[in-house]
Structures are given as structure tokens and as C-alpha cells.
Amino acid sequence: MTTSQLIHDQKKPGAARREGHPGIALAVIAACQLMVVLDSTIVNIALPHIQDALKFSTTDLTWVVSAYTLTFGGLLLLGGRAGDILGRRRVFMTGILLFTLASFLGGLAQEPWQLLAARALQGVGGAIASPTSLALITTTFPEGPERNRAFGVFAAVSAGGGAIGLLAGGMLTEWLDWRWVLFVNVPIGVLIAVLAPMYISESERHPGRFDIAGALTSTAGMASLVYGFIRASEEGWRDSLTIGSFGAAVVLLLAFGFVEMRAKEPITPLKMFADRNRSGTYVIMLSLAAAMFGMFFFIVLFVQNVLDYSPIQAGLAFLPVTAAIVTGAGLSQRFLPVLGPKPFMVTGSSIVVLGLGWQTFINPDSSYLGGVLGPMLLFGFGMGLNFVTLTLTAVSGVAVHEAGAASGLLNATQQVGGSLGLSILTTVFGSASRDEAEKQLPKFLADGSAEQKAEFAKTHQLPAPWGNEVLAHGISTAFIPAVAMAVLALVTAGLVIRVRKSDLEALAGTAGAAGPAGG
Numbered sequence: 001m002t003t004s005q006l007i008h009d010q011k012k013p014g015a016a017r018r019e020g021h022p023g024i025a026l027a028v029i030a031a032c033q034l035m036v037v038l039d040s041t042i043v044n045i046a047l048p049h050i051q052d053a054l055k056f057s058t059t060d061l062t063w064v065v066s067a068y069t070l071t072f073g074g075l076l077l078l079g080g081r082a083g084d085i086l087g088r089r090r091v092f093m094t095g096i097l098l099f100t101l102a103s104f105l106g107g108l109a110q111e112p113w114q115l116l117a118a119r120a121l122q123g124v125g126g127a128i129a130s131p132t133s134l135a136l137i138t139t140t141f142p143e144g145p146e147r148n149r150a151f152g153v154f155a156a157v158s159a160g161g162g163a164i165g166l167l168a169g170g171m172l173t174e175w176l177d178w179r180w181v182l183f184v185n186v187p188i189g190v191l192i193a194v195l196a197p198m199y200i201s202e203s204e205r206h207p208g209r210f211d212i213a214g215a216l217t218s219t220a221g222m223a224s225l226v227y228g229f230i231r232a233s234e235e236g237w238r239d240s241l242t243i244g245s246f247g248a249a250v251v252l253l254l255a256f257g258f259v260e261m262r263a264k265e266p267i268t269p270l271k272m273f274a275d276r277n278r279s280g281t282y283v284i285m286l287s288l289a290a291a292m293f294g295m296f297f298f299i300v301l302f303v304q305n306v307l308d309y310s311p312i313q314a315g316l317a318f319l320p321v322t323a324a325i326v327t328g329a330g331l332s333q334r335f336l337p338v339l340g341p342k343p344f345m346v347t348g349s350s351i352v353v354l355g356l357g358w359q360t361f362i363n364p365d366s367s368y369l370g371g372v373l374g375p376m377l378l379f380g381f382g383m384g385l386n387f388v389t390l391t392l393t394a395v396s397g398v399a400v401h402e403a404g405a406a407s408g409l410l411n412a413t414q415q416v417g418g419s420l421g422l423s424i425l426t427t428v429f430g431s432a433s434r435d436e437a438e439k440q441l442p443k444f445l446a447d448g449s450a451e452q453k454a455e456f457a458k459t460h461q462l463p464a465p466w467g468n469e470v471l472a473h474g475i476s477t478a479f480i481p482a483v484a485m486a487v488l489a490l491v492t493a494g495l496v497i498r499v500r501k502s503d504l505e506a507l508a509g510t511a512g513a514a515g516p517a518g519g
Contacts, residue, residue, distance in 0.1 A: 071123030073415025074219025095129025100189030170315030290421020328384020
């Protein structure tokens with residue numbers, strides 16, 4: 001930076017403070033991402049307590065998770081665009097404050113609809129803040145090693161946030177109350193909102209329009225698609241609402257494509273897909289996120305219901321996953337400038353396939369050390385290798401005024417892929433569980449005690465050990481399509497991604513003037 005530029009920047013309020021504390025700026029951005037990401041899982045362990053307190057039906061309880069992930073994933077693209085047009089720091093703070101308010105309201109909920117509305121509003125706030133936080137890294141840190149390190153921190157937080165959420169949810173639920181899985185966001189959000197204007201510079205505003213039609217059709221289309229799978233798992237594929245949901249999803253998603261082709265400033269610039277590496281990155285992220293959400297969901301069920309872990313024990317069981325993710329992310333961040341993205345995508349996806357394949361052998365006799373920890377470590381390390389690589393590749397060569405859209409699209413593929421993948425795996429789980437329950441029922445009726453049969457008449461849930469057989473069979477079967485999703489990521493990494501000199505130069509900080517990388 002020249003002397004004249006430094007003097008000019010120091011005339012701006014807070015400029016000198018931001019120049020001298022890039023680490024604080026990164027901490028503020030990473031804290032936002034952690035809060036937003038872990039909220040996808042922090043409520044999972046608290047769900048039984050939420051159901052008892054607010055009298056949710058089992059079917060409606062799934063929407064405590066889905067109301068957040070669907071609005072979050074569906075509106076991420078609009079959130080990224082808002083940052084480009086209105087200024088990223090301004091939009092970042094707006095999203096944080098909205099997320100904080102929604103968390104507070106959710107913690108106060110007395111009726112199911114109040115909690116679902118608050119969770120949806122949380123998703124809106126997260127969709128505004130999350131893509132803007134990633135884009136702020138591109139404007140706060142210069143391209144090269146410094147930005148690579150920042151992206152490494154961001155990606156590690158994004159990848160590990162789910163596991164951290166499970167641990168935090170377990171501690172808050174067991175030590176305090178389920179409402180604290182929401183209240184905990186309030187002081188964190190307020191602190192971020194206070195520090196952001198002090199240590200993060202405002203980005204340049206770029207004139208443009210909001211693609212509201214694109215945002216609404218994409219969000220509604222994905223919500224219909226996910227609901228269709230959830231409905232099919234409960235009522236079957238011939239159910240009228242199942243068929244209607246899939247039909248509505250087709251119409252809405254086709255409408256989304258039509259809107260994007262005709263929009264002057266689409267929420268999803270189609271030219272983003274012209275670069276084969278970036279297109280491949282989106283497919284890989286979609287596929288891996290679909291498997292990741294399923295892994296967290298089903299292993300939580302297994303360790304609590306089969307291994308009989310308490311909420312805190314269940315959260316602690318996922319700590320090794322976080323360590324594996326951070327280790328993989330650190331390795332990829334260090335060697336990316338030398339090797340390029342493809343080796344890490346191929347290796348990481350291969351390891352994920354092995355981890356998920358191992359989990360298809362889970363059974364009621366599987367112990368944590370013998371049947372859970374090993375595959376989780378493989379899965380976490382493979383995801384760690386991928387997350388930094390995918391993040392850097394997705395925003396590489398993107399014009400500054402479109403950084404928000406590019407990062408929003410990456411985050412959207414992760415959240416939408418997770419919601420869609422979980423709904424597909426749940427459908428497979430439901431079908432396999434019903435089949436196994438039909439096999440176990442005669443055994444239960446022959447060998448169960450009178451007390452167990454009386455309880456079954458009330459709950460219609462098979463007790464252990466018969467119920468454990470049903471749950472374990474459903475989980476192991478659900479991991480089969482998860483393996484297929486990871487294989488899709490591996491094939492895409494092997495056939496689509498290319499190692500290019502321009503990418504290596506950019507990662508090493510030796511590239512010339514900014515410009516899109518060649519396709």
C-alpha cells in the first residue's frame with residue numbers, strides 16, 4: 001500500500017484500527033459463520049425435550065430443523081446479492097441482528113408455530129449474514145497466502161460447526177434447558193454486531209436489482225421437493241400430497257430456471273457455471289453435504305437410542321470428527337498452492353466414500369470404538385480435505401462485484417444439498433425400518449414381557465432389543481444412498497476438475513491483475 005493510499009484510508013473512521021487488526025476482523029467473520037452453521041445441528045439433541053415441552057407431533061418435529069435449513073439455503077443467493085448491492089458490512093450486520101432477534105424469540109416460544117416461525121426467521125438472518133461473511137474475506141484479505149489462511153479458518157469453522165453444535169446442544173440441554181440452544185446466540189450476536197463496524201471495512205456498493213422472483217421460486221421449489229421426500233417416508237409414494245409436492249417442485253424449479261434465463265440481473269448468474277472447475281465444485285459440495293447431514297442425523301440417533309448415551313455424551317462422541325476435519329483442512333490449505341485443488345478433491349472424496357461405506361455395516365452390537373469412531377474419523381478427514389479446496393475454487397477468478405453471488409451459491413449448494421440429502425436418506429430409512437419392524441414384531445410378541453407389550457400398545461414403538469434391530473437396520477440401509485452421493489462427488493472430482501497454471505498462481509499469490517480464470 002502506498003503512503004498516499006494509507007493516508008486516504010486513515011481518514012475513514014476506524015480505518016487504522018482495521019488495518020492493524022486483521023485477526024480480529026477474521027475472528028468476527030468466523031464467529032458469525034460458526035453461529036450460523038452450528039444452528040443447523042445444535043437443536044438436534046434437544047428435539048426430544050422440545051417435543052415434550054411444546055407438544056409437537058413426531059411429523060411436525062422434523063420442521064424444527066427443516067424450517068431453518070430450507071429458508072437458510074433457499075435465500076442464501078439473495079443474501080449474497082444484497083451484499084454486493086447494498087454494501088457487505090451493512091448487510092452482514094443486518095443479518096446478524098435479525099438472526100439474534102429470531103434466536104431470542106425462539107427461546108421464548110410457547111406454541112409450536114411460534115418456534116417454527118422463529119426458526120424460519122433465523123434461516124433468513126443466516127442467509128443474509130453467511131454469504132456476506134465469506135465475501136468479506138475476499139475484500140478484507142489480499143489474494144495469495146494471507147487470503148488462503150483466512151479461507152482455511154472459515155472453511156474449518158464451516159465444516160466443524162455441525163459437530164460443535166451437537167456438543168453445545170448436549171451441554172446446554174442437560175445442564176440448563178432446551179431454550180438455551182437458542183438463547184446462546186443472543187450474546188454472541190450482539191458482540192459481533194458491536195465489533196463489526198470497528199474492525200471490518202465497508203465494501204464498495206455496486207448498483208443492481210434484486211431478483212425476488214428467482215429467490216421465491218427457488219426456495220419454494222426446494223421446500224416442496226424436500227417435503228415430498230419427507231411425506232413419502234411417512235405416507236408412501238402413492239399418497240396424493242406426496243405426488244402433489246413433487247409436481248409443485250417440478251413446476252417451481254422450472255419456473256426458477258425460466259426466470260433466471262430472462263432476468264437482467266439473475267440471483268444465480270449462469271456464467272458462474274461456464275468455468276468447469278467452479279461447476280464441478282458446486283456438484284461436489286451438493287453431494288458431500290447431502291451425505292454429511294445424514295451422517296450427523298443418523299449417528300446421533302444411534303448413539304442416543306442404541307448405545308444409550310446422554311445428550312452430553314452424544315455431543316462428546318462427535319468431537320473427534322471436528323479434530324479430523326480441522327486436520328484435513330490444515331493439510332489442504334498448506335499444500336493447495338503446490339498441488340492445486342484436484343488431488344485434494346479426489347483424495348478427500350475417496351476417503352469419505354470409505355467412511356460412509358464402513359457405516360453401512362453398523363448393527364445393534366456395534367460399539368462406539370468398534371463401529372462408530374473409525375468411520376467418523378475417515379469421514380471427517382475426507383471432508384476437511386474438501387472444504388478448504390471447494391471454498392477457494394468456488395470464488396477463484398470471480399469478479400469482485402460478484403463475489404457475494406459466488407459465495408452464496410456455494411453455501412446454498414451445501415445447505416440445500418444437506419436438506420435434500422437428509423430427506424432422501426430419511427425416506428430410505430423409513431422404508432427399511434418398516435420392513436424390519438414387520439420381521440421383529442412376531443419375535444417381540446413371542447418373547448416380550450407383559451409389561452413391554454402393554455407399553456407397546458400405548459406407544460407403538462418396539463422396545464430394545466427388537467427396536468434396536470429396527471433402528472440399526474434402517475440406519476445402515478440409509479447409508480447406502482449416502483455412499484452413492486459421495487461416489488458422485490468422487491467421479492465429478494476425477495472427471496471434471498482440472499489443475500490449471502492460473503489457479504496455482506492465484507493460490508500462491510503470484511497471479512497478475514485480477515481476471516476470471518480460464519475454463
